[in-house]
Amino acid sequence: MRNRRVLLASRPDGWVSESNFRIEETALPQPAQGEVLVKNLWLSLDPYMRGRMSDAKSYVKGVELGEVMVGQTAGEVLESKHPALKAGDKVLTQLGWQLFGTTKEATRVDHGRAPLSCYLGLLGMPGMTAYFGLKEIGQPKPGETVVVSAASGAVGSVVGQLAKLWGCRAVGIAGGAAKCDYVKRELDFDDCIDYKAGELARALREACPKGVDVYFDNVGGEIFDTLLPRMNLFSRVVVCGLIADYNATAPYAIRNWRAVLVNRIRLQGMIVFDWKERYGEALKALGEYFAQGKLRYRESVVEGLENAPQGLVALLKGENFGKQLVKLA
Secondary structure, eight states, X not given: OEEEEEEEOSOOSSSOOGGGEEEEEEEOOOOOTTOEEEEEEEEEOOTHHHHHTSOSOOSSOOOOTTSBOOOOEEEEEEEEOSTTOOTTOEEEEOOOSBSEEEESOOEEOOTTTSOGGGGGTTTSHHHHHHHHXXXXXXXXXXXXXXXXXXXXXXXXXXXXXXXXXXXXXEEEEESSHHHHHHHHHTSOOSEEEEGGGSOHHHHHHHHOTTOXXXXXXXXXXXXXXXXXXXXXXXXXXXXXXXXXXXXXXSOOOOOXXXXXXXXXXXXXXXXXGGGGGGHHHHHHHHHHHHHTTOOOOOEEEEESGGGHHHHHHHHHTTOOOSEEEEEOO
């Protein structure tokens, strides 16, 4: 067997393109003592990857040119020299965009409880981001109105469902009638606004007649700017993603900052690593909701490692419907 890997070939200037990547074939890696050899079955594609392709300062180091593109994977242990793992175990790793890899850092998962791909979405980093971001930063109270952008995506869909489970009114923002229909009918949000239909400010007034208490922001830009005047006194904004700016050559200029002062809005950035000591709490809660049929999810799947760049471009353009994944085998 041979390994195939996708490397970062160049840094994008503006929008990511498939030409920013290159594929190489190498020998199969061999595990050292304390490591496992993993065959990756699923690769997660996430908006944060755009930031890792840049050399700008961020909360973690970016990908160097010529390095394997970063990403979380779910796969099967083929060979183990690790004391706690054996061949056949299903594991989560950070092996990135490649078919095989060796690592000391692998987390075994129970694929009998949920499909393996689910551990990259609802029961993985996106689900935990939604859980801690909403619970710890948003701090929703029963009866409050929670608005979430990118509501049909991997994080946003969980945010709205948790808001409902915790006694709040959930309003989503998504792009297109089909996504909005899914958010309302299948995820049971109270309402969902199609930002592509125009007149977002009017639609927000109608969907949130009592204002907004918590805004979980996955996009930034104009949508965030339009939300600010609708925020209530002492409301909270969870700044989780800025996908509207990720491919821009200049950041969007926010006009409604005055609302932050007047309404004493609290804004806080959300990085899931800040709660790594409590991951077990989130996975237990999410797993129980899922087992009870109270959390639903959807996946957009790209077939084949060679199509991972295409999948990332589609994700950044909002063409995905649910969690974006690459099926590797």
